[in-house]
Amino acid sequence: MPTCITFGAGNENFLKAVDRLTNQAKQTNLFDNVIGYTDEYLRNDKEFWEKHSNFILSNPRGYGYWIWKPYIIKKTLEQMTDGDKLLYLDCGCEIHILKKNIIKEKLDLVKKNSIISTNTLIEKEWNKMDLIIKLGVLDDKYLNSRQKQAGVNLYFVCDKIRNFVNEWYELCCDYHNIDNTPSVNKNFDCFKEHRNDQSVFSLLGKKYNLFDEEHHLRGCIEIFRNNTGVSRINNNSNKN
Template identity: 45%
Template sequence: MKILLTFGTTGEYEKRAERLINLMKELDIFDKIILLTEQDLKNDPIFWNQHKTFIENNKRGYGYWVWKSYIIKKQLEILNDNDTLLYLDSSIIFRASKDKFIDLFNIVKRDYIIGSYCRVKCLEYVWNKMDLIENLDMNHDAYLNTRQRQAGSIMILNNKKTRELIDNWYTLSSQYHFIDDTPSIIKNISGFKEHRHDQSIYSLLTKKYNIYSNVDMVEFLNLWCLKHSRPI
């Protein structure tokens, strides 16, 4: 089974998500297409009871994107092993053929996770607070001098290893200091600019687990984001 998942907060982002879904429906390649909204999260007592206050107090990313790992985790728990889940941010559009998506479905069977990299030289040490780096025991040049991986487009083959990675992503995201903009207690590396929230956690975990394709989904599918004038 092949599932497309996206999320949009009420208003502009929900409209963008609807646009994305309509584009995907034209390809006729997904068995199920899921658009989740704020109301879906509020109707989920497991999620909302835990994160309501944090989300309401932190408008950026609707709670620094704490919901993203949760909705992916929840879908993987429902799917069978070897099913494929594609998560896309609501603002993404694409210029790829049906055949290109089919090629990715085959690649993910081998590589387990396909995503994308930052378009500029955005190294991990520049975009991760040190507290997260130390928590994951990743204070090594082999990790920190590599480009950060983006969390806006993720294709996942559902299996034990990928579920474990996503579970850890959500667990760390739920420890809000690792996802929000509070200053690092441990001194950041010289050159640090900003913590990239859920993406910082996700990127480091894919490197710690060593699960990630060399194929860049943004380039492969020619993905664009509505807020940018160039590929994301």
């Protein structure tokens, strides 16, 4: 049973983007379940909100540096069965409805104990040294590879993936791992900026060799920052 989820919070535009993206996912007829999470879901989760509300409300960037992302993925995985497929998309993304056959192909291709993701820039330029040391990923095979994006990912549901997401979330609960506070240890000279939840996601996933290096999600998913209800690519998408 494939499931697609996204999340939006902070203002009306993000909520409209959630509606747009969930409508696009439904129009593909590829998913048995499509969920658009919002900050209301987090506020109603007493344990999560009591633990993280101060951090979230005092750090508007990413609604708390995206600490909610591994959490909602974790909570969704808890409701899913081994062998299911979970597609997570940031709400700024768009689904190419006319290319849904490619999405179906990716759903069929994702293998046990793996994640289909997409590549971005070089790891050592976009991770604070404290996190690199904490995860023990100082080898060039990690640091000179391209970082995986945390905003567009397809998961094969199994215990190994659940354990990975649980650890991703736990690491994010140590706010220094995801916020922009300076590294205590000296960064690489080429360091540009820490990539928050994505830094943890990418380095941890590589540590456990979870990423499918043969496939990616570009071509069927547009990685925009379209935080509106109006599609840039599909004329018949929701335009609230």
